[in-house]
Amino acid sequence: MAKDDDKLSAEDRLIARFFQPLATHPGALGLTDDAAFLTPPAGCDLVLKTDAIVGGVHFFQDDAAREVARKALRVNLSDLAAKGAAPLGFLLSLALPKEIGDDWLSDFAEGLRADAVEFGCPLFGGDTDRTPGPATISIAMFGSVPQGTMVRRAGAKAGDRVFVSGTIGDAALGLALRKKTHMGADWTLNAAQRQHLASRYLLPQPRNALAEAVRTHASAAMDVSDGLVGDLAKLARVSGVAAEIAVAQMPLSDAARAVIAAAPAMLETALTGGDDYEVVCTVAPEKAAGFHAAAQAAHVAVTEIGAIVAGEGAHFVGADGKPLAFKRASFSHF
Amino acid sequence: MAKDDDKLSAEDRLIARFFQPLATHPGALGLTDDAAFLTPPAGCDLVLKTDAIVGGVHFFQDDAAREVARKALRVNLSDLAAKGAAPLGFLLSLALPKEIGDDWLSDFAEGLRADAVEFGCPLFGGDTDRTPGPATISIAMFGSVPQGTMVRRAGAKAGDRVFVSGTIGDAALGLALRKKTHMGADWTLNAAQRQHLASRYLLPQPRNALAEAVRTHASAAMDVSDGLVGDLAKLARVSGVAAEIAVAQMPLSDAARAVIAAAPAMLETALTGGDDYEVVCTVAPEKAAGFHAAAQAAHVAVTEIGAIVAGEGAHFVGADGKPLAFKRASFSHF
Numbered sequence: 232m233a234k235d236d237d238k239l240s241a242e243d244r245l246i247a248r249f250f251q252p253l254a255t256h257p258g259a260l261g262l263t264d265d266a267a268f269l270t271p272p273a274g275c276d277l278v279l280k281t282d283a284i285v286g287g288v289h290f291f292q293d294d295a296a297r298e299v300a301r302k303a304l305r306v307n308l309s310d311l312a313a314k315g316a317a318p319l320g321f322l323l324s325l326a327l328p329k330e331i332g333d334d335w336l337s338d339f340a341e342g343l344r345a346d347a348v349e350f351g352c353p354l355f356g357g358d359t360d361r362t363p364g365p366a367t368i369s370i371a372m373f374g375s376v377p378q379g380t381m382v383r384r385a386g387a388k389a390g391d392r393v394f395v396s397g398t399i400g401d402a403a404l405g406l407a408l409r410k411k412t413h414m415g416a417d418w419t420l421n422a423a424q425r426q427h428l429a430s431r432y433l434l435p436q437p438r439n440a441l442a443e444a445v446r447t448h449a450s451a452a453m454d455v456s457d458g459l460v461g462d463l464a465k466l467a468r469v470s471g472v473a474a475e476i477a478v479a480q481m482p483l484s485d486a487a488r489a490v491i492a493a494a495p496a497m498l499e500t501a502l503t504g505g506d507d508y509e510v511v512c513t514v515a516p517e518k519a520a521g522f523h524a525a526a527q528a529a530h531v532a533v534t535e536i537g538a539i540v541a542g543e544g545a546h547f548v549g550a551d552g553k554p555l556a557f558k559r560a561s562f563s564h565f
Numbered sequence: 566m567a568k569d570d571d572k573l574s575a576e577d578r579l580i581a582r583f584f585q586p587l588a589t590h591p592g593a594l595g596l597t598d599d600a601a602f603l604t605p606p607a608g609c610d611l612v613l614k615t616d617a618i619v620g621g622v623h624f625f626q627d628d629a630a631r632e633v634a635r636k637a638l639r640v641n642l643s644d645l646a647a648k649g650a651a652p653l654g655f656l657l658s659l660a661l662p663k664e665i666g667d668d669w670l671s672d673f674a675e676g677l678r679a680d681a682v683e684f685g686c687p688l689f690g691g692d693t694d695r696t697p698g699p700a701t702i703s704i705a706m707f708g709s710v711p712q713g714t715m716v717r718r719a720g721a722k723a724g725d726r727v728f729v730s731g732t733i734g735d736a737a738l739g740l741a742l743r744k745k746t747h748m749g750a751d752w753t754l755n756a757a758q759r760q761h762l763a764s765r766y767l768l769p770q771p772r773n774a775l776a777e778a779v780r781t782h783a784s785a786a787m788d789v790s791d792g793l794v795g796d797l798a799k800l801a802r803v804s805g806v807a808a809e810i811a812v813a814q815m816p817l818s819d820a821a822r823a824v825i826a827a828a829p830a831m832l833e834t835a836l837t838g839g840d841d842y843e844v845v846c847t848v849a850p851e852k853a854a855g856f857h858a859a860a861q862a863a864h865v866a867v868t869e870i871g872a873i874v875a876g877e878g879a880h881f882v883g884a885d886g887k888p889l890a891f892k893r894a895s896f897s898h899f
Contacts, residue, residue: 240795258610260717263803265644265787266614268715271605276592280600281656281705282692289694310599322615324658324703358616360623364698369658371615371705381602383594453599461574469597 242359249340253347253354256320267355269319275375278316282306283324286365291409296335298433299368300342306456307372308350309437309508313454315382315446316374318352318439324369326362350439376446382512386451387470391513391539394522396438396531398484399459403504404497405432418493424486431484435508441533444525445512452512458503460557463511463545470513473542478502479550482534499557502547513539576693583674587681587688590654601689603653609709612650616640617658620699625743630669632767633702634676640790641706642684643771643842647788649716649780650708652686652773658703660696684773710780716846720785721804725847725873728783728856730772730865732818733793737838738831739766752827758820765818769842775867778859779846786846792837794891797845797879804847807876812836813884816868833891836881847873 251262258268271277284303286292304321311318323343327336347353352372405428408418420428437454445452451470455462467474483491483501490497514522519535526533547555585596592602605611618637620626628636638655645652657677661670681687686706739762742752754762771788779786785804789796801808817825817835824831848856853869860867881889 240791243799260719263799264648264718266612266648266650266715268610268612268648268710270610270712276602276604277611278600278602279656279689279707281658281690281703283658283660283694283703285660285694285696285698287697314598314600314602316600322613322705324615324617324705326617326619326698326701326703355613356615358703360617360619362619362698362701363621364619364660364696364701367660367696367698367701367703369615369617369660369692369701369703371656371658373613373707376602378604381600384598385594457574465577465597 245336245359249336250354250357253340253344256353256355259353259355262356269355272375274378276378276381278311278314278374278376278381280307280310281369281371283367283369285367292365294433296338297342300339301346301434303368303370304343304346305435305437305508307370308439309435309454309456311372311374312437312439312442313382313445313452313510315380315442316376317442318350318372318374320353320355320373322355322371323357325357325359326367327359328362328364328366331366380446382445382449382452384451384453384466385469387466387472387513387539388450388515389472389539389541391450391515392519392535393474393476393511393513393537393539394533395455395482395511395536396441396509396533397436398482398487399455399507399509400487400501400504401428401431401484402506403500404487404490405429406504406506407500418490420486420489424489427484427486432506437508438510438531440529441510441526441531444522444529445510448514448518448522448525449512450515452510455507455509455511456505458505459507459511460503460545460547466511467543467545472539474537474545475540476537476545476547478547478555480534480536482532503557503559579670579693583670584688584691587674587678590687590689593687593689596690603689606709608712610712610715612645612648612708612710612715614641614644615703615705617701617703619701626699628767630672631676634673635680635768637702637704638677638680639769639771639842641704642773643769643788643790645706645708646771646773646776647716647779647786647844649714649776650710651776652684652706652708654687654689654707656689656705657691659691659693660701661693662696662698662700665700714780716779716783716786718785718787718800719803721800721806721847721873722784722849723806723873723875725784725849726853726869727808727810727845727847727871727873728867729789729816729845729870730775730843730867731770732816732821733789733841733843734821734835734838735762735765735818736840737834738821738824739763740838740840741834752824754820754823758823761818761820766840771842772844772865774863775844775860775865778856778863779844782848782852782856782859783846784849786844789841789843789845790839792839793841793845794837794879794881800845801877801879806873808871808879809874810871810879810881812881812889814868814870816866837891837893
C-alpha cells in the first residue's frame with residue numbers, strides 16, 4: 232500500500248525542493264506530471280536545440296555549481312541568439328555522481344533559476360539519474376521565430392559583410408591560462424586581465440539581446456562555439472561561398488591583445504579555440520548600417536571583420552596582407 | 566586557413582555518417598545547422614518530455630547498441646502515449662566513452678532509425694560528446710495534442726474505473742532473472758517464458774497506438790515506469806483521490822504467473838519494480854465501454870483493475886480481500 236508524502240521517493244523530493252521553483256510556466260504543471268505542455272505562439276516556428284556539458288570535459292570538477300548550471304543553459308541560449316529566436320523554455324536531463332549532495336544541487340538550481348529569469352526561459356521538465364561517471368548536464372532548449380524566419384548557416388551571398396559580436400578568443404585564452412599548458416602562461420597580465428579571460432571561459436555571455444537584429448538583417452548566422460575559423464568555414468561551406476576575414480579588424484579584448492603581444496602564437500588559440508559564444512553573421516551591404524544601428528540599440532557591440540566572396544573556405548588574412556594558416560580550424564572532442 | 570571537407574571535424578563526420586540519415590524532417594536541415602525548426606501543427610499544444618538512460622544504471626554495458634537506442638527513444642515515447650500525444654520528433658544528446666567505436670554507433674543509429682520510422686518521430690538535432698563515464702543517452706521528445714487536451718495525472722474522480730494496458734511486472738521480473746539476485750531465479754520457467762521476461766526488460770513496447778483512445782476517454786493517465794504501486798499513488802495524490810486495486814484482476818503474462826506461483830514474494834517485484842512502460846489511466850464509468858472499444862480497435866489490450874474512490878493513496882487488495890503492504894512503492898535511483 233502506498234500512502235502519501237511519506238512514500239515520495241528521494242528523486243521526487245529532490246525535484247520538489249530544487250527544481251519546482253524554476254517551473255514557473257503553467258504548462259510545466261509544477262513538475263508533477265510525466266510531461267509538460269506549451270501552446271506555441273501563433274504564426275511562429277519552433278527552434279530546437281540540444282547541447283550537453285560533461286564534468287572534466289566541458290567544465291572543471293571544482294567549478295562552482297552555480298556557474299556550471301548557467302554555462303549549461305547559456306551554450307544553448309547562444310544558439311537561439313544566432314538563429315534569431317526568442318527563448319521559450321528548456322528541458323533538463325541531469326546525471327549525477329553520488330558524491331554530489333544537496334549543497335551542490337541547491338547552488339546548481341539557483342544558477343539555473345537566475346538565468347531562467349534573466350533570459351525568459353523557464354524549466355518545462357527534467358530527468359535526474361545517478362551515474363558512475365561525471366556530472367552530465369544536458370539541456371534541450373526551444374525558442375520561437377516568426378514562421379519561416381529562422382536564420383540559417385546557409386544563406387550568405389558574395390558581397391555580404393561579415394560581422395561578429397563582442398570579442399573573440401577570450402574564453403580559449405582563459406582556458407589556456409587556467410590549464411597553464413602554455414609556456415609563460417601568465418603572459419605578464421594584470422589581475423583584471425587575468426580575471427577577464429578566466430570569467431569569459433567560466434561563464435558564456437550569449438548574445439540573445441542581438442537575436443532580433445540578426446533575424447531582421449542577417450543572411451546567415453551561427454554562434455561561435457568551436458572556434459571562429461572552423462565555424463566560419465562551416466557557414467561558408469553550406470552557403471556555397473568563401474569568407475575573407477581581416478585579422479587586423481578582429482575585435483579583441485585588452486587582455487587578449489596583451490596575450491598575443493607577449494606570445495604571438497596565441498592568436499591561433501584565440502581564433503580556433505572556441506567557447507566564444509559570440510554570433511558571427513553575414514549581412515547584405517544595404518542592410519549593414521541598419522544592422523549596426525539595431526545592434527547598438529540592443530547594447531551589443533558588433534564588428535565588421537570581412538566579406539563574403541565567391542569560392543570556398545574561410546580565409547584569414549594577417550595585418551601584413553598574407554594569408555594565415557592554422558594547424559586545426561576548430562575544437563573537436565572526437 | 567580552413568578549407569572544405571578535409572577540415573570537417575571527426576564529430577562532424579560522425580554526425581554525417583550515422584545521424585544525418587535519421588534527420589528526415591526538412592526543419593532538421595540535415596543536421597548542418599546549429600538548430601532545427603518546426604512549424605507546430607495548427608490548433609495544437611506541444612507536449613514536452615525528456616528522459617535519459619545511463620550505461621550500467623538503466624541498461625547493461627553489453628546490451629546490443631541497437632536495443633539501447635530503441636530503449637532510449639521508447640521510454641520517452643511511452644510518456645507521450647500516456648499523455649494522449651502524437652510524436653513529432655526528438656533531440657538526442659549523446660555522451661560516449663572512448664571505447665565506443667563505429668560498429669557500436671552504426672548499430673545504435675540503426676536502432677534509432679528503425680524506431681523513428683515505426684513511431685513517426687524523426688531526429689531534429691543532437692549533440693555528441695566524449696565522457697570518461699558510461700554511455701549516456703538523453704532524449705528530449707516533443708509531441709502534439711489538440712489544444713488543451715493533454716491528459717494529466719490530475720483529473721481522476723471518485724467513481725472512475727482504473728485501466729492498465731498490456732501486462733504488468735514482466736520487465737521487473739526479467740531484470741531479476743538477468744541479475745539472478747533472487748534465490749531460485751530460474752523459477753522453473755521454460756525457454757519461451759524466460760525469453761518473454763528478458764525481452765520485456767530489454768525493449769519497452771510503448772503504447773503509442775493507445776494514445777488517441779486515452780486522450781478521448783481518460784480523466785487521468787500516466788505511464789507505468791517506476792512500478793505500478795508507486796505510480797498509481799502519484800496519480801491519486803495529484804488527483805486528490807484514492808485508488809482501490811484488485812490484484813486478482815491484474816493482467817499478468819504466463820511467465821509472470823509462473824514466477825509468482827513458484828515464488829509468491831515476487832508479486833511485490835512485479836507491482837513495484839518498474840520498467841513496464843504500460844499506460845495506467847482512469848476512465849469515467851460512462852466512457853469505459855467506449856475506451857475498451859477504442860483500445861480494441863487500436864489492438865492494445867487493456868484491463869480494468871480497480872476503481873477511484875474518495876480518500877488518499879493507492880490501495881492494493883489481494884485475492885483474499887486483504888490489503889497488501891509493500892516494502893517500497895516504486896523504484897528510485899536516489
